[in-house]
Amino acid sequence: MIARIWHGRTRVDDFERYSDFLIERAIPDYKNTEGFIKLVFLRKKTEKEAHFTLITFWKDIDAIKKFAGEDYEKAKYYEEDRKFLLEFEENVEHYDVFAEEYA
Template identity: 65%
Template sequence: MMIARIWHGKTRVEDYEVYTEFLQKTAIPDYSKTVGFIKLSFLRNIKNNEGHFTLITYWENLEVIKNFAGQDFEKAKYYPEDDAFLLEFEETVEHFEVFS
């Protein structure tokens, strides 16, 4: 059964566009090259003067998520560049079975 992995991050509103560019140039290709990756949706909005980003990735199963995220697959994966943008680092992500 396909699995959806959901991550959330937030930036200062001043970094909203720059972080979007970083995600397009670095994160999306990284996800896309992982065997078992199906697709993704990157969502963004500005709320309370902060940039919010929600990433929903779709994977064939939990085993292929481990190939991307490691054995502790519920732990969020971050890039070194995130230190310059993100206001906080949520420790975990959520996983859901996709039934429709």
């Protein structure tokens, strides 16, 4: 299993609206991709901005390519992201998941 990690920043005023956008637009996109396993979306506010970290889990690199394209290390953005994000980080990070534990 491979974890794909993306980070984005918005204005604090967009914290809830961007959260809603991710739930309504991004989650269905992930879920409809063959080889998708699960996701965890994290968020936090600071005084000056809001941070979002999306961690998605995939069967293998081929599954990630179905979602992100052949250049799978590049971040995938939606047209609507232009309304919210303060910058567009070029790349995401990928990690092999070698252990997993639940309470």
